[in-house]
Amino acid sequence: MNSLTLPDIAAEALRDNVPLEWVGMQGIALPILLKGTALSAKADAGVSLDDGEARGIHMSRLYLALDALEQKELSPSLLRRVLSQFLDSHEGLSSCAYLNLHTELLLKRPALVSLLAGWKAYPVCISATLRRQMFHVELKLELPYSSTCPCSAALARQLIQQQFIDDFANQALQHADVLAWLGSSRGVVATPHSQRSTAQLHFHLDESIDELPLNALINAAEAALGTAVQTAVKRADEQAFALANGQNLMFCEDAARRLNLALRRIPGVNAFHLRVVHAESLHAHDAVAESQWQRESA
Numbered sequence: 001m002n003s004l005t006l007p008d009i010a011a012e013a014l015r016d017n018v019p020l021e022w023v024g025m026q027g028i029a030l031p032i033l034l035k036g037t038a039l040s041a042k043a044d045a046g047v048s049l050d051d052g053e054a055r056g057i058h059m060s061r062l063y064l065a066l067d068a069l070e071q072k073e074l075s076p077s078l079l080r081r082v083l084s085q086f087l088d089s090h091e092g093l094s095s096c097a098y099l100n101l102h103t104e105l106l107l108k109r110p111a112l113v114s115l116l117a118g119w120k121a122y123p124v125c126i127s128a129t130l131r132r133q134m135f136h137v138e139l140k141l142e143l144p145y146s147s148t149c150p151c152s153a154a155l156a157r158q159l160i161q162q163q164f165i166d167d168f169a170n171q172a173l174q175h176a177d178v179l180a181w182l183g184s185s186r187g188v189v190a191t192p193h194s195q196r197s198t199a200q201l202h203f204h205l206d207e208s209i210d211e212l213p214l215n216a217l218i219n220a221a222e223a224a225l226g227t228a229v230q231t232a233v234k235r236a237d238e239q240a241f242a243l244a245n246g247q248n249l250m251f252c253e254d255a256a257r258r259l260n261l262a263l264r265r266i267p268g269v270n271a272f273h274l275r276v277v278h279a280e281s282l283h284a285h286d287a288v289a290e291s292q293w294q295r296e297s298a
């Protein structure tokens with residue numbers, strides 16, 4: 001094309017010495033492999049710029065190092081290799097490397113009663129850091145579930161009792177009359193409120209594990225919560241869901257405690273912080289609880 005050398009502004013030296021904690025790119029589109037399936041992801045890739053007099057880092061070197069992610073199953077060792085590549089390509093400039101991968105895991109979930117099944121998307125963010133030879137992997141997951149307020153269930157039951165007193169006052173009870181009453185709207189004069197809720201889970205993983213325990217964590221969390229939101233639903237499934245909710249009344253505090261006890265048992269988890277958000281239908285604000293396990297030592 002031409003014989004001129006391309007200007008390299010990033011290589012210029014600055015007069016002021018101001019190191020930077022994080023420099024890189026955000027929202028790079030790329031495929032990653034999870035359980036043999038290619039998923040669409042967005043990566044944030046960065047390094048520290050310790051040399052405060054260097055004008056810039058080499059963005060293209062970080063970008064190209066991400067190539068490794070589309071060929072191999074995502075694992076802590078692969079993440080570490082990519083981060084090492086970030087640092088090797090910035091020798092003398094950087095001592096810390098960072099990578100966040102944002103994606104969505106799709107899992108097929110069966111209906112409660114019918115033979116139907118459907119897909120559920122779980123937002124996932126995997127964050128890896130290599131800071132002066134110290135390697136860390138964190139995993140963030142979000143999952144939706146249904147929660148029914150125990151207090152509102154008790155209040156509704158009391159109203160149903162009151163209605164029963166009013167409707168059957170001074171009468172000899174007949175089985176058929178009570179059965180018909182129970183099947184009428186007078187028999188369910190009040191309903192408890194329930195809400196679509198979200199569990200936001202943030203794990204510190206054991207860096208030596210071979211595989212990210214995504215499915216194990218999601219399954220354990222959903223089992224602990226008991227009323228995960230459904231996918232394909234026929235009336236029989238909806239009825240089973242109503243029963244499951246009625247047997248699974250919970251405040252946000254209950255949800256947080258159940259998750260805490262269940263998730264600490266999953267191999268590969270060193271520590272976690274969790275947050276549950278119950279998007280109340282009673283009012284326009286949310287009920288929220290947080291809990292953590294071994295977070296200080298992580």
Ligand SMILES: Nc1nc2c(ncn2[C@@H]2O[C@H](COP(=O)(O)OP(=O)(O)OP(=O)(O)O)[C@@H](O)[C@H]2O)c(=O)[nH]1
Pocket residue numbers: 008010055056057058059060061
């Ligand atoms: N450092 C830096 N580079 C930027 C920024 N915005 C765009 N770039 C461009 O990113 C491109 C890639 O940078 P480098 O990796 O240094 O490219 P290069 O000098 O051809 O590659 P190397 O020879 O490996 O250093 C350059 O064209 C930069 O101008 C920015 O804010 N900071």
